[in-house]
Amino acid sequence: MTQSKISNSLTWVIGGAQGSGVDSAANIFSKACSQAGLYIFGKREYYSNIKGEHSYFTVRVSDKQIRSHVDDINLLVSFDAETLFRHGDKVTKGGGIIYDQDLVNTTIQEVPTIDDQALKKITNMLKKANKSLTVQGMLDYAKDNGTILYNVPYFQLLREFSEKINDHSLSKLTRTVNVMALSASMAVLDFDTTVLTRAIKHIFRAKPKIAELNIAAANYSYNYVKSRFNSTEFRFKLTKVQTSSDIILMQGNQSSAMGKISAGCRFQTYYPITPASDDSEFLESNQIIESTPDGKKDSIVVVQTEDEIAAITMAIGGALTGVRSATATSGPGFSLMTEALGWAGINEVPVVVSLYQRAGPSTGLPTRHEQGDLMFAINCGHGEFPKIVFASGDIEESFYDTIKVFNFAEKYQLPVIHMLDKAIANSIMTCRVFDQYKINIDRGRLLENIIPAGDTGVAGNYLRFKFDENPISSRVRLGTENGIFWNTGDEHTEEGHITEDPDNRIKMMNKRMSKLDLASKEIPAEDKAIAYGHNDPSSGMTIVSWGSTKGAILDAIDQLTVEGKNVKFVQVRLMHPFPSSLVEKMLENTKVLVDIEMNYTGQLGLLIKQNLNRNINYKIVKYNGRSMSSSEIYNALMYIISGNAPRRIVLEHGA
Amino acid sequence: MTQSKISNSLTWVIGGAQGSGVDSAANIFSKACSQAGLYIFGKREYYSNIKGEHSYFTVRVSDKQIRSHVDDINLLVSFDAETLFRHGDKVTKGGGIIYDQDLVNTTIQEVPTIDDQALKKITNMLKKANKSLTVQGMLDYAKDNGTILYNVPYFQLLREFSEKINDHSLSKLTRTVNVMALSASMAVLDFDTTVLTRAIKHIFRAKPKIAELNIAAANYSYNYVKSRFNSTEFRFKLTKVQTSSDIILMQGNQSSAMGKISAGCRFQTYYPITPASDDSEFLESNQIIESTPDGKKDSIVVVQTEDEIAAITMAIGGALTGVRSATATSGPGFSLMTEALGWAGINEVPVVVSLYQRAGPSTGLPTRHEQGDLMFAINCGHGEFPKIVFASGDIEESFYDTIKVFNFAEKYQLPVIHMLDKAIANSIMTCRVFDQYKINIDRGRLLENIIPAGDTGVAGNYLRFKFDENPISSRVRLGTENGIFWNTGDEHTEEGHITEDPDNRIKMMNKRMSKLDLASKEIPAEDKAIAYGHNDPSSGMTIVSWGSTKGAILDAIDQLTVEGKNVKFVQVRLMHPFPSSLVEKMLENTKVLVDIEMNYTGQLGLLIKQNLNRNINYKIVKYNGRSMSSSEIYNALMYIISGNAPRRIVLEHGA
Amino acid sequence: MALKLADYKTTVHNDWCPGCGDFGILNAIQMALSEMQTPLHRATIFSGIGCSGKTPHFIHTYGIHTLHGRVLPFAQGAKICNPDLEVLAVGGDGDGLGIGAGHFISSGRRNVDMVYIIFNNAVYGLTKGQAAPTLKLGMKTKSLTQPNMNNSVNPIALALVAGFTFIGRGYSYDVRHLKELIKKAIEHKGLAFLDVLQPCPTYNDINTKEWYQGLDNFNPENGKQMPRTYKLEETGYDGIVRQPYEASTKMGQAIERSNEWGSKIPLGIFYQNEHIPTYQDRIVGRIPNYLEIPPAKQDISDQNNKPTAKLDKLLDDLRADK
Amino acid sequence: MALKLADYKTTVHNDWCPGCGDFGILNAIQMALSEMQTPLHRATIFSGIGCSGKTPHFIHTYGIHTLHGRVLPFAQGAKICNPDLEVLAVGGDGDGLGIGAGHFISSGRRNVDMVYIIFNNAVYGLTKGQAAPTLKLGMKTKSLTQPNMNNSVNPIALALVAGFTFIGRGYSYDVRHLKELIKKAIEHKGLAFLDVLQPCPTYNDINTKEWYQGLDNFNPENGKQMPRTYKLEETGYDGIVRQPYEASTKMGQAIERSNEWGSKIPLGIFYQNEHIPTYQDRIVGRIPNYLEIPPAKQDISDQNNKPTAKLDKLLDDLRADK
Numbered sequence A, B: 001m002t003q004s005k006i007s008n009s010l011t012w013v014i015g016g017a018q019g020s021g022v023d024s025a026a027n028i029f030s031k032a033c034s035q036a037g038l039y040i041f042g043k044r045e046y047y048s049n050i051k052g053e054h055s056y057f058t059v060r061v062s063d064k065q066i067r068s069h070v071d072d073i074n075l076l077v078s079f080d081a082e083t084l085f086r087h088g089d090k091v092t093k094g095g096g097i098i099y100d101q102d103l104v105n106t107t108i109q110e111v112p113t114i115d116d117q118a119l120k121k122i123t124n125m126l127k128k129a130n131k132s133l134t135v136q137g138m139l140d141y142a143k144d145n146g147t148i149l150y151n152v153p154y155f156q157l158l159r160e161f162s163e164k165i166n167d168h169s170l171s172k173l174t175r176t177v178n179v180m181a182l183s184a185s186m187a188v189l190d191f192d193t194t195v196l197t198r199a200i201k202h203i204f205r206a207k208p209k210i211a212e213l214n215i216a217a218a219n220y221s222y223n224y225v226k227s228r229f230n231s232t233e234f235r236f237k238l239t240k241v242q243t244s245s246d247i248i249l250m251q252g253n254q255s256s257a258m259g260k261i262s263a264g265c266r267f268q269t270y271y272p273i274t275p276a277s278d279d280s281e282f283l284e285s286n287q288i289i290e291s292t293p294d295g296k297k298d299s300i301v302v303v304q305t306e307d308e309i310a311a312i313t314m315a316i317g318g319a320l321t322g323v324r325s326a327t328a329t330s331g332p333g334f335s336l337m338t339e340a341l342g343w344a345g346i347n348e349v350p351v352v353v354s355l356y357q358r359a360g361p362s363t364g365l366p367t368r369h370e371q372g373d374l375m376f377a378i379n380c381g382h383g384e385f386p387k388i389v390f391a392s393g394d395i396e397e398s399f400y401d402t403i404k405v406f407n408f409a410e411k412y413q414l415p416v417i418h419m420l421d422k423a424i425a426n427s428i429m430t431c432r433v434f435d436q437y438k439i440n441i442d443r444g445r446l447l448e449n450i451i452p453a454g455d456t457g458v459a460g461n462y463l464r465f466k467f468d469e470n471p472i473s474s475r476v477r478l479g480t481e482n483g484i485f486w487n488t489g490d491e492h493t494e495e496g497h498i499t500e501d502p503d504n505r506i507k508m509m510n511k512r513m514s515k516l517d518l519a520s521k522e523i524p525a526e527d528k529a530i531a532y533g534h535n536d537p538s539s540g541m542t543i544v545s546w547g548s549t550k551g552a553i554l555d556a557i558d559q560l561t562v563e564g565k566n567v568k569f570v571q572v573r574l575m576h577p578f579p580s581s582l583v584e585k586m587l588e589n590t591k592v593l594v595d596i597e598m599n600y601t602g603q604l605g606l607l608i609k610q611n612l613n614r615n616i617n618y619k620i621v622k623y624n625g626r627s628m629s630s631s632e633i634y635n636a637l638m639y640i641i642s643g644n645a646p647r648r649i650v651l652e653h654g655a
Numbered sequence C, D: 001m002a003l004k005l006a007d008y009k010t011t012v013h014n015d016w017c018p019g020c021g022d023f024g025i026l027n028a029i030q031m032a033l034s035e036m037q038t039p040l041h042r043a044t045i046f047s048g049i050g051c052s053g054k055t056p057h058f059i060h061t062y063g064i065h066t067l068h069g070r071v072l073p074f075a076q077g078a079k080i081c082n083p084d085l086e087v088l089a090v091g092g093d094g095d096g097l098g099i100g101a102g103h104f105i106s107s108g109r110r111n112v113d114m115v116y117i118i119f120n121n122a123v124y125g126l127t128k129g130q131a132a133p134t135l136k137l138g139m140k141t142k143s144l145t146q147p148n149m150n151n152s153v154n155p156i157a158l159a160l161v162a163g164f165t166f167i168g169r170g171y172s173y174d175v176r177h178l179k180e181l182i183k184k185a186i187e188h189k190g191l192a193f194l195d196v197l198q199p200c201p202t203y204n205d206i207n208t209k210e211w212y213q214g215l216d217n218f219n220p221e222n223g224k225q226m227p228r229t230y231k232l233e234e235t236g237y238d239g240i241v242r243q244p245y246e247a248s249t250k251m252g253q254a255i256e257r258s259n260e261w262g263s264k265i266p267l268g269i270f271y272q273n274e275h276i277p278t279y280q281d282r283i284v285g286r287i288p289n290y291l292e293i294p295p296a297k298q299d300i301s302d303q304n305n306k307p308t309a310k311l312d313k314l315l316d317d318l319r320a321d322k
């Protein structure tokens, strides 16, 4: 039976124990694809563990832009048993599995990192299919599914290779097994070895010796597979296409940090937490900033604090000197910051919190994904104070949005919570190179000088919270001559001194809170919400969502469009103050409103009810800690279109 | 001109510097009234200051139950200048002012505690009326208003009195000036001196010597006033009526604490904060608890912690031993507790937080009133976890509700946030004596013993988070034989061990969150919301509100009823999970929905939109830090009835 | 029937890195409990968040894995409500001396009768090797891109100043010695602190097992390689305050020893003082029958679910006719 | 034109209780700044929450009244971003050693060049007299219904262990001496801590002015009444570390003196060590031009509001064709 070849479109998955090189193999693969001119979307899944637990990396490749993963696996790359047990059954018909011949007799009980629940599930599956509870059983199962098996005897190859290069430290060489597995997959896919070589060099560019060793190992393994297997038998194939110089391969844990550098953020505080620390660590590694005029070297000071309370309060302290200041955290840390956010609110201090959401509550699933913090972010802190909550939909947006949120913070003199999440942070994708000059820097009413009393110009007796500049007063940096002011967490006068006067209180509350009205008016529509596509008048179906579900939704509705079903998608970006009238307009002609969110409650749905007095017709939610695939969304939408779907669909895919 | 006498219905206000005895004078007055069989409602206003700033106490007296204050003052009792400057103009026609003759020449500038804003306001008022900027000017202003002036030469009286009792430590005697002022007012009101004496004795019952001195001073002052003024000239009068033994005079900062003792709360942690500390300090002062069977002495351990994070986590630690545990705090402290509440949520630990709201954000107006924390309490903490948010409407409710919230916490095994506020805490009122046996104690599924494996009965291998007891599993105390379990902030298995399995995650989320559905079903209607009165079908006006606005609303609608206008009032008590269908039903026939709240946003209004998809027609809000009077509410409702009112009415009364 | 070591172990898969010092500490705790024959249900292990925070899951007693930095208040809450529990709190150095430093100080002031063990690896293990408060200034572990910016804190001296009444140090690869320390800490009446040196082979390539063993540490006198750690008790050091008046001197010598680091690192008991009343004692000062019926042993309702507490006196005082 | 003392005062009404020790500290700060002729706009006073927290409102420099317990991180953030500021942090003992104790420890580890003054009245003033961390165990001030349950913390020893590099103690009624201490603390390169004994006549009837003055304190030798406080410098005590190797000895003697309390309470400089690099120095180790263009002095955008930062290198590395 010959099948048509599928060129440059597949899902490739590599798995292995944490610390065994899964990520670098996936990074090499991703880099190679992008160097070959292909588009990728990759995502990392891992346990809250340092070494030993199962992690895997999914890379979807295409010759068109893609923004999400799908449920199926076309090529599973493994060098341990657990990967096979956990993913072997998900490989499609005609797909392939690369595995280690030496592991076939490993029983599932011999893999200690397979937890009870997974053990039960896999065991049941194999038993039901009458397979043995071994790797071989799983391979048989896969074979029954129509999966092609590629056994690679890593140990034997390593031994041969070690002899060939005359390096007998097998334990060192063992560390190249990830790259061997990867290059085996390259061989199966008939991929260009020069690109592979270049990619390895790039990933190991800081360690040329290691690069060299890995290249040699890669080639050895590549050639072995080429010689053993007929790669033309495999349905999937990757080939080089025209590369474009304005495409970058970007990791989601660096894009917002890069935006910070461009935005002029010069002070970041943090307390380590997954998945937010990467943001700070990137800044720390790039603390010296090349600037114009040429030769000028600016810098960002990054401080690791004793906790998140110190992180936010120190950032606010920095912001008072006129420095664009930020902190990056995740749920547990954010919970500790709310009191200080109220202080920034009442004192009208611009500060940015990058909130990398992960699955909660409490410690939750610290390395897994969720969008569970929306209502908390909007309502955080006791009392009422203005804040902006802004959500980015993908890696590319997160760069530009980061510059925008600093502008918002300074223009409206308030804290901004920039919502990101584990799905963005731990994904990697090809996108257009960032244009760092696209968005101007707007510092709002920041005065660098105060003309002293008696002179003309700005009021002599400077008032930090002047009413008649309502609602936004001029701000100065601590240390500015003639600009002395006071701040207090108490309600204050125009100078910033404590007062309990009831009338002043009303005026100050009005001043502060009305900044949100101004923001609502001034913030451009595209920063509030974006509508994609249109819906068929007959069905009138519109999806509303926010944050990192964007990619999967876009990919799913593209697929629906191909099938002649048009669904509109409204991505809300400004979460607070809620862009009610814009979204209302975008929802005109909507008969069926579908809310898609990575949480239990459907939190955006609540906001829509609260602000638009409009019901959600269907909720598609997911809260198992694994991000949504476009397949799942596609299926759920089809279900709804079928008319038989319940009002709330819970997605459950993901390992 | 003779006017009809007004007997047993007036508003009495006493003012003075913080630390000068304003509170004890007001307490004596309140006690005397209650001993005379009258009903009172009193409220305290004070600065965030220890000594010197202006504080005042309003006591409204009536022979019927009253639940709020009104704007007007009928008798202003003063012994300093500031009280006159701040309140002199608010005394009604026919009302009276008691003042110190020696102060008449004091200028407003001589009173340092009158802040700039108040200074400006008062100065403008006096200037406009062509009065001098002195106490005399203010008295003239009041006289023009028809207020009767009673000058009492305190210093002279003190001197005479000191000679009479042969005690020449004038500085000690000076400390009785508050009681002298108070008893002067008693004389003006023609009140029974024996009741006064008894009240003084009661308030100073711990210090009999001081009681005696004060009684003597009171009598001296009383007689002086009686002899100088013709009390029959004064329109207002207080007389003894039939006393009832089942009426108590209760302070709002003790009622919930008393409820805790009855509820069986045996561990309370706290970090000092206004206005919550009183709750803990009351428990600390009453730590030994008389119990049945007779002679048994139980106790509550109260721990002052290093901060609020320690307070909540220590309370949770206590709760794990099966002890009903609580902490009491206010906004800033609550902000620090949200991470731990998530931990209690995911581990299904019953714990109660008494949240005494005050005006925020940040330090805000630490001794002033607001209901600004509702949306925060409901959405607090990152991630999603079940919690109950419950709001009491007055002192009496707060007692019974406290017992109920412990029941909820244990039945549904979750944290309960019990919302109280500064208006409740710093008010005092007569109410029916608490029936501590009215509400049973329900500990939910707390097992005291586990039968070991092999035996019949409860599962041998105890599973703390057993699924098939869905959604509420049995709970044991730490230390129970055969009951070993684990807790973790991570997502967990039925035993309580960490797991990242996606299917388990879904089941655990469902288990936890569905407890809210159960609570919604089981919690009796009267604990969800209470509807008072009915509305005229023509107007169809219904008020919706929550918390301490209750009293003022009830008093205002009573007044409207008298005038033939019927307005319904729905008091929401269970704030989360929101009792949507009950409130929906209560709002049937409502054409005009009026939301009344002590905050800027109208937070309950948001909840109604979110849960009922129903618009608020009018909002009556207040956020100047001073609680609502029934006069204000009455006026605002009349305004709305007139048809000319804006959609949002901001109340501004209060000093 | 005597409890065996195995009885104190769970079947939960332990996912610490191979060679992690945490294993030794876990074993020592289990051995101590088993030698003391602590009934399984009587002990509760509380922990913070970090690699070390997973410890309770591997011990077959009650196990409460709390929040980052908050293990001490959680643990104190339980012990205060039920003084019959055997409470052990464990956690990382970041957990206890970074985010948790405030609770560390305040717990010292309370002296609740329980044990606190810090797994001191000088890094934030579970978040991938950032500098912990015990890492020395200027050190650059393999997990750091740049040298550490902060001075280190001295846990022994800090515990002393905070008021801990038993202070010792163990080493995770000397399980026997550590086990003895833990037993003594449990037996101590008051708040006991153990600083346990714990190599983290994955992120800390400075304070490694080899480093503690002194593979690069040579006796200047005889040129012989010598372990960095030594035992206080073997040098005749005595940290026990036998009479109250000795406290200050003993504290002084403990501080002095706590400053030793580098080529000589003391292990053992630095300080022990049982003359300070425990928090339980102090509660008894307020509530005489606290130890007999502590909060966890009170019946708050009767058979009819009515409260046992009687409010009569309190309410009587408030009656209008009073 | 020289700045006068009055220039450092605001017209804000001061509502501390009559006789409060805070007044003396406020005066001393204003005098120190005025004697040093610190330009008004260059100084920023940060404070925590409490009676003491109101201090900045009375001083005519920048004044940032922060959150309860958080004054140190706020202040450090400002100083790190603009090292040219003269930063003083002030607050209560509850603020700094209760809820803020964790930041106290961690700030010591950083050694940012600034001053921190604790107003030590042994009570929580603004919340009406609860026990603060400096109140001794078993003490019952008039504001407490029962004796204090917690051991007190020794602020001097704690600062020393935390790593503060200048540690002194003043007394709020010895304004001149305190003023000199503050000047020295400001001049010190590194993080300076001052523990200021501050009577709270309203709530603390134990550590009163009269008590510090020693009205009940008699010299056992000659029976004469003697003040409880004495000045370290007058006894020949020298806390300054002149050579790095002296640090440990000087720390030892400082700890010893810090334990004095009761009939003899030392004031003055307990310890000073300028051999520890400040946090600013440490940043320079990472960012060579930090002191010339610290964060607050960087132009982040050009006249066209375009960013000055150039991402070219970073982006180039990511290009698909790279």
Ligand SMILES: Cc1ncc(C[n+]2csc(CCOP(=O)(O)OP(=O)(O)O)c2C)c(N)n1
Binding pocket: A271, A272, A273, A274, A308, A332, A333, A336, A363, C049, C050, C051, C052, C053, C068, C091, C092, C093, C094, C095, C096, C119, C121, C123, C124, C125, C126, C127, C132
């Ligand atoms: C409030 C909060 N902030 C941050 C984190 C992230 N976090 C998890 S473990 C850890 C540090 C662990 O270091 P340490 O306490 O030294 O323990 P180790 O892993 O070294 O045993 C941090 C910061 C968290 N869980 N909670």
Ligand SMILES: Cc1ncc(C[n+]2csc(CCOP(=O)(O)OP(=O)(O)O)c2C)c(N)n1
Binding pocket: B271, B272, B273, B274, B308, B332, B333, B336, B363, D049, D050, D051, D052, D053, D068, D091, D092, D093, D094, D095, D096, D119, D121, D123, D124, D125, D126, D127, D132
């Ligand atoms: C998070 C938080 N918790 C509690 C409070 C309430 N509070 C205000 S002042 C204060 C204590 C003040 O004591 P201290 O710091 O010693 O200052 P002092 O008034 O004695 O100068 C507290 C607990 C608060 N403002 N914020």
Ligand code: SF4
Binding pocket: A050, A051, C015, C016, C017, C019, C020, C021, C022, C051, C052, C121, C125, C126, C199, C200, C201, C202, C203
């Ligand atoms: S990272 Fe370090 S501390 Fe954590 S398990 Fe691995 S070796 Fe142990």
Ligand code: SF4
Binding pocket: B050, B051, D015, D016, D017, D019, D020, D021, D022, D051, D052, D121, D125, D126, D199, D200, D201, D202, D203
């Ligand atoms: S309460 Fe004490 S510290 Fe506060 S102002 Fe009054 S005297 Fe000073």
Ligand SMILES: [Mg+2]
Binding pocket: C050, C092, C093, C094, C119, C120, C121, C122, C123, C124, C125, C132
């Ligand atoms: Mg550690």
Ligand SMILES: [Mg+2]
Binding pocket: D050, D092, D093, D094, D119, D120, D121, D122, D123, D124, D125, D132
């Ligand atoms: Mg204090």
